[in-house]
Amino acid sequence: MRLLFTGFNAFGQHEFVSGDVDSAAGFREINAPVSDQNQCTISVGWGYSAVASGRKLYLRGLLDSEPNESVTLEALDNIKALSAGDSNCLVLLQSGQLYRVQPKLNAELLAVRLESPPHPNAGTKRSIFGTAKEPQPPIVEHIACGTHINVAISSENAVYSIPSCLHQFPGRQFRVKQLECGNEHAVLLNGNGDVFTWGNGLRGQLGQAVLKVEETPQLVEALAGIKITHISAGGWHSAGISAFGDLYTWGLNCSGQLGMRVMKPGGLLKEPTVYPLPQLHDLPECGCTKSGENECAPLQVVAGSRHTLLVRACGRLWVSGWSWHGQLGKPVGSEFVDAFQALGGICLDTNTDRVLCGAWATLLYLGKR
Amino acid sequence: MDSSFLELIKFLPRWGNIEDLLQDEIEARYILKKGTTYMERIRSGDSNGDSEEEETRYLMCALVDRNWERIHTGHFSRVPLAIRKIYAIGCYFKIFFLLLESTSPAQRELCSGILDEAQLLGCMDDWSDLKVALMDYLDKGGSESPEPLPILVPLNRILSSCDIAQLEAPSLNEFKTKCFQPEQPTLLLNTIHHWPALEKWLDLNYLLQVAGNRTVPIEIGSNYASEEWSQQLVKIRDFLQRQFGKNKGNQEIEYLAQHELFSQIPALKRDICIPDYCTIGKEDQPGAVDIKAWLGPAGTISPMHYDPKHNLLCQVFGSKKIILAAPKDTENLYPHESEFLGNTSQIDAANLDFDSHPLVRKVKFFELLLQPGDCLYMPPKWWHYVRSEAPSFSVSFWWE
Numbered sequence: 001m002r003l004l005f006t007g008f009n010a011f012g013q014h015e016f017v018s019g020d021v022d023s024a025a026g027f028r029e030i031n032a033p034v035s036d037q038n039q040c041t042i043s044v045g046w047g048y049s050a051v052a053s054g055r056k057l058y059l060r061g062l063l064d065s066e067p068n069e070s071v072t073l074e075a076l077d078n079i080k081a082l083s084a085g086d087s088n089c090l091v092l093l094q095s096g097q098l099y100r101v102q103p104k105l106n107a108e109l110l111a112v113r114l115e116s117p118p119h120p121n122a123g124t125k126r127s128i129f130g131t132a133k134e135p136q137p138p139i140v141e142h143i144a145c146g147t148h149i150n151v152a153i154s155s156e157n158a159v160y161s162i163p164s165c166l167h168q169f170p171g172r173q174f175r176v177k178q179l180e181c182g183n184e185h186a187v188l189l190n191g192n193g194d195v196f197t198w199g200n201g202l203r204g205q206l207g208q209a210v211l212k213v214e215e216t217p218q219l220v221e222a223l224a225g226i227k228i229t230h231i232s233a234g235g236w237h238s239a240g241i242s243a244f245g246d247l248y249t250w251g252l253n254c255s256g257q258l259g260m261r262v263m264k265p266g267g268l269l270k271e272p273t274v275y276p277l278p279q280l281h282d283l284p285e286c287g288c289t290k291s292g293e294n295e296c297a298p299l300q301v302v303a304g305s306r307h308t309l310l311v312r313a314c315g316r317l318w319v320s321g322w323s324w325h326g327q328l329g330k331p332v333g334s335e336f337v338d339a340f341q342a343l344g345g346i347c348l349d350t351n352t353d354r355v356l357c358g359a360w361a362t363l364l365y366l367g368k369r
Numbered sequence: 370m371d372s373s374f375l376e377l378i379k380f381l382p383r384w385g386n387i388e389d390l391l392q393d394e395i396e397a398r399y400i401l402k403k404g405t406t407y408m409e410r411i412r413s414g415d416s417n418g419d420s421e422e423e424e425t426r427y428l429m430c431a432l433v434d435r436n437w438e439r440i441h442t443g444h445f446s447r448v449p450l451a452i453r454k455i456y457a458i459g460c461y462f463k464i465f466f467l468l469l470e471s472t473s474p475a476q477r478e479l480c481s482g483i484l485d486e487a488q489l490l491g492c493m494d495d496w497s498d499l500k501v502a503l504m505d506y507l508d509k510g511g512s513e514s515p516e517p518l519p520i521l522v523p524l525n526r527i528l529s530s531c532d533i534a535q536l537e538a539p540s541l542n543e544f545k546t547k548c549f550q551p552e553q554p555t556l557l558l559n560t561i562h563h564w565p566a567l568e569k570w571l572d573l574n575y576l577l578q579v580a581g582n583r584t585v586p587i588e589i590g591s592n593y594a595s596e597e598w599s600q601q602l603v604k605i606r607d608f609l610q611r612q613f614g615k616n617k618g619n620q621e622i623e624y625l626a627q628h629e630l631f632s633q634i635p636a637l638k639r640d641i642c643i644p645d646y647c648t649i650g651k652e653d654q655p656g657a658v659d660i661k662a663w664l665g666p667a668g669t670i671s672p673m674h675y676d677p678k679h680n681l682l683c684q685v686f687g688s689k690k691i692i693l694a695a696p697k698d699t700e701n702l703y704p705h706e707s708e709f710l711g712n713t714s715q716i717d718a719a720n721l722d723f724d725s726h727p728l729v730r731k732v733k734f735f736e737l738l739l740q741p742g743d744c745l746y747m748p749p750k751w752w753h754y755v756r757s758e759a760p761s762f763s764v765s766f767w768w769e
Contacts, residue, residue, distance in 0.1 A: 183442045270601045
């Protein structure tokens with residue numbers, strides 16, 4: 001297992017393995033305190049990184065006063081997921097219990113008590129004496145957070161703006177497949193291929209025609225009838241891939257993160273910076289050695305603050321957006337890229353490898369082959 | 370390193386000046402401590418563009434980028450002042466580090482743009498000496514404009530119908546009793562003829578010289594409520610060339626609208642005077658006055674909307690057709706429902722469509738022509754539509 005990194009690392013959030021830069025793509029290998037056996041869970045914030053392996057949690061970066069600070073904590077159970085926000089890192093255990101920890105040297109894991117949903121899907125359990133049993137704390141299955149949003153989703157499909165319950169998706173058929181957060185919005189994908197968004201939509205990130213704040217999850221009508229298979233949320237933008245291998249992006253395009261042109265032809269005036277409705281992309285031919293459209297169809301999309309990465313089925317990585325801090329790998333010769341382009345020198349095994357983003361970072365997790 | 374640049378460093382904040390501001394901001398603290406420490410080395414003549422300089426320059430850019438992102442999260446009005454101050458300070462340091470790297474004209478242009486962005490997004494109140502000194506330094510030896518701009522011919526006053534009350538340069542008391550207290554929109558004639566601006570600004574080359582290098586937000590598209598409307602940052606010199614220069618051609622209409630130009634460029638503020646009428650407040654206590662510039666070619670349109678404060682719209686050159694409606698007609702004016710446009714009507718006041726907007730038949734509209742030297746007083750919540758009839762420069766004063 002190898003971890004490759006590119007992007008903002010001025011606070012020592014990631015420790016480089018000594019050796020040369022992988023100059024073909026501009027990524028460098030970083031150390032991760034994990035063994036090959038343990039699943040490695042990583043979440044990268046702006047000023048620190050959070051890595052979990054088994055029950056151990058490692059935070060690294062600018063925690064109190066200087067770069068290269070680090071702290072190790074141990075949870076009561078194996079850690080299933082992490083979400084590194086600015087003021088708190090959310091830590092989800094395999095048991096479904098949720099904790100939070102401040103990214104500081106004297107950090108402690110604090111249990112998060114979520115309020116019970118107003119109408120629990122299961123009936124109230126009663127003891128043999130007829131008294132109602134204490135409702136079990138919700139079992140959390142998904143977490144995500146941004147600078148101004150913290151979301152948890154329970155096994156009963158209750159949606160929390162931690163710790164309050166915002167909404168509960170009705171029915172047992174509703175299965176949450178993915179939850180992602182940008183700075184101030186959330187995007188949710190269910191097993192049926194429907195996309196819901198909520199939060200601050202003033203920059204079009206919710207995919208709705210009217211720009212406003214949505215308090216509760218709303219279906220993205222523009223994608224109704226299209227089965228979406230993968231989603232992502234960046235700082236102020238969102239993306240989705242359909243079962244047919246089509247890529248949609250929407251939200252803020254100030255740095256080309258949507259893969260749309262920033263300037264009008266002529267170079268003086270700008271194109272709109274906000275695209276409220278999902279934009280369908282006509283991606284160029286992949287140009288890799290594999291042939292056939294299906295081999296190169298978009299498979300997964302991942303986004304950071306103002307950059308977006310696309311994994312195509314052949315394993316090639318296509319990128320767009322802000323690149324000034326190295327988020328897109330090797331120097332691209334300008335501050336941003338505003339049309340998806342292939343990143344040379346990277347070929348992922350889509351079965352074992354993963355791509356993840358921090359605010360200004362891109363990481364490649366290359367699994368055991 | 371040229372001596373004028375070394376002079377500038379005197380104005381840059383030192384650690385002691387900003388330490389308090391950064392108490393809860395660990396990242397800004399770390400980066401600005403490095404920045405101020407490095408600048409102390411420069412002050413004492415000890416430094417040679419080493420790797421410390423490169424690293425600190427990078428960190429400063431990261432600080433600016435990071436706080437740009439924080440300022441753009443949530444509603445601008447609720448962004449904590451501390452973040453906007455840190456952004457401004459970060460921009461100052463970024464500029465200094467860029468100038469340490471190079472003082473070429475291209476680099477100065479770049480720094481000029483950063484300074485203006487800092488003005489727009491950041492809070493620069495604490496460091497105005499630095500701002501002015503930096504603006505002077507960066508503007509020196511700027512590229513000369515290839516084409517001189519026209520000197521506009523002052524418009525002669527024309528006789529025009531006016532549907533509201535008119536007063537000739539009223540006294541403070543007259544204004545208070547006849548306009549302010551009864552909330553009566555009034556055309557105040559010949560009220561600002563003493564402003565140097567009335568003569569000086571007709572020569573667009575003067576504006577070019579004083580303000581050409583500055584970056585300002587410009588509105589593109591004729592109607593801010595329409596979908597094709599957008600805002601972007603441009604240099605005043607490019608805006609003036611495109612909208613007032615000889616080869617105007619097929620340019621889209623651009624409007625420098627509702628911008629606090631006079632805090633950005635103190636020299637221009639000296640060409641105008643805040644009218645005494647603005648000192649009249651509810652409790653007779655003068656409060657703050659928002660001063661905004663409105664500069665554009667013929668054909669700029671502000672669709673019918675209202676503002677929450679008292680407004681004195683003063684015409685420096687050019688003329689504007691204005692259509693007013695009273696607050697009591699609000700429910701007949703079809704305001705937009707969205708959060709942004711709740712104070713804007715959906716109607717086109719210059720082309721009333723009674724079929725799609727039947728309630729508008731009930732509205733009493735008041736029309737007038739605002740000409741150079743005159744001011745239009747509009748009480749709070751009065752609806753107004755404004756269209757420029759000629760290349761036009763207005764200054765508005767808002768107060769409570």
